[in-house]
Amino acid sequence: MSHDHDHTDPPADIELRVKALESVLAEKGLIDTGALDELIDIYENKIGPRNGARVVAKAWTDPDYKQRLLSDATAAIKELGFSGVQGEDMVVVENTPDVHNMIVCTLCSCYPWPTLGLPPAWFKSAPYRSRVVIDPRGVLKEFGISLSDEKEVRVWDSSAELRYLVLPERPAGTDGWHEDRLVDLVTRDSMIGVGFPKSSADLHQQAGA
Amino acid sequence: MPVVTKELVPLLVQTGASARVAEEIPARFLPGDTVLARNVNPANHTRLPRYVRGKVGTIVMDHGVFVTPDTAAHGLGEHPQHVYCVRFTAAELWGGDASPRDTVNIDLWDDYLQPS
Numbered sequence: 001m002s003h004d005h006d007h008t009d010p011p012a013d014i015e016l017r018v019k020a021l022e023s024v025l026a027e028k029g030l031i032d033t034g035a036l037d038e039l040i041d042i043y044e045n046k047i048g049p050r051n052g053a054r055v056v057a058k059a060w061t062d063p064d065y066k067q068r069l070l071s072d073a074t075a076a077i078k079e080l081g082f083s084g085v086q087g088e089d090m091v092v093v094e095n096t097p098d099v100h101n102m103i104v105c106t107l108c109s110c111y112p113w114p115t116l117g118l119p120p121a122w123f124k125s126a127p128y129r130s131r132v133v134i135d136p137r138g139v140l141k142e143f144g145i146s147l148s149d150e151k152e153v154r155v156w157d158s159s160a161e162l163r164y165l166v167l168p169e170r171p172a173g174t175d176g177w178h179e180d181r182l183v184d185l186v187t188r189d190s191m192i193g194v195g196f197p198k199s200s201a202d203l204h205q206q207a208g209a
Numbered sequence: 210m211p212v213v214t215k216e217l218v219p220l221l222v223q224t225g226a227s228a229r230v231a232e233e234i235p236a237r238f239l240p241g242d243t244v245l246a247r248n249v250n251p252a253n254h255t256r257l258p259r260y261v262r263g264k265v266g267t268i269v270m271d272h273g274v275f276v277t278p279d280t281a282a283h284g285l286g287e288h289p290q291h292v293y294c295v296r297f298t299a300a301e302l303w304g305g306d307a308s309p310r311d312t313v314n315i316d317l318w319d320d321y322l323q324p325s
Contacts, residue, residue: 034215042222088227089272091294106258133260133313134303152310159256160292160316161228161275 048117051082052165053186055092055115056197057179060170070094073165077115087114087163091156094167095193099152102140102193103164104132112163116188123192133157143194166193173200228276230289237319238293242268245325246295246317254282257321261313264301265325269314270294277318290319 010016025031055077059066069076073090077083090112093101105111109124122128132139136153140146147153156164168190174182177200184203189195213221238244248263256278270293277288296314299307 030212032212032214035213035218038215038218039222042219047222084223084225085221086225088225089229091270091272106260107256136311137308149308149310152312153308155311155313157258157313157315159258160272160318162272162292162294162316 043113043118047114049115049186049188049191050183051080051117052112052115052188052191053183054080055082055165056167056186056191057182059092059167060182061177061179066167069167077165082114084114086110087112089162090115090165091162092165092167093154093156095169097169098150099154100140100147100193101154101156101164101166102132102136103156103158103166104129105158106130106133107159110158110163112165115165116191120188140194143189145195166191168193168197171197171199228278230274230276230287232274232289234274234289234291236271236291236293238268238271238291238322238324240268240270243325244268244293244295244322246321247323251279253279255279255321257317258315260302261295261297261315261317264297266295266297266301268293269296272316275318277320279318279320292316292318293322295322 011019022031022033022036026033055069058080059069065076065079068079069092073092074083074088076092077087077090095101104123106129109119109129111119111123128139133155136155137147140153158164168186170182171185174185185197185200187195187197190197243265244267245265246257246261246263249257250262272292272294274289275292277290280286280288293316294314295317296312298309299311299313300309302313
């Protein structure tokens, strides 16, 4: 990381604005700063894509669970303890040899927080949001994914009240793997539909590195 | 005005606030129906993106009844109605050069749609 800025520079405008707003709201007694810290701690340290990975790994190993997940995602995800803000009404869509699903919110940045945590900056950016619907294959190429013309790219624009999660295809060569081991293969991007899960070879490489 | 305390935060985060409404409202459309997304340009808040206005799609799911943000966002009431997932082909949205297989699926409120 470059380190050529002067440490006596004031913080960036946006930081100052946030600090000023927070102080005013706290002084007026409209917010409790302890509650803010708690919120930040929850979304920085407790809720993230590891939750979604647990859902996916369970669906890969338990056909009954997968059935429940595809028919009532909200209830099935709650079975694993994940629920709440921005995951009140969930839909899970399954990748198959014929269909690749990808998620976008063209009107803002809606994202399934209980299973994936807060959205990455690119998911909220205007270029991603505007291009996914008109050129999904071009966007996928920039994520390093090239799909056969025979495959349907099914884009889900979650601009309403439902939040979507992609159930990626289980990687080859993982027969007999326990759910806990499969969790490590599931990436955040594979659950948005702009990536694939890691392969078993990727895991071995990581372990050996 | 009650302030959210540190102790309340975990419960609120885990509970959330669904926009789903437990009201029996008849659905105007069924999965499989062909619908036209209305070509309207309201000045108020709406969740009907411009790229589907005036386009024909197919209902693929009925998600049930939800608060309508177009009115609720302006303090004009919940106006509960069905939200459907509507599938549009890429060719319908973007013309002949688009992939013949790809689709865009978007959840739309009943009011945004008319039979086609």
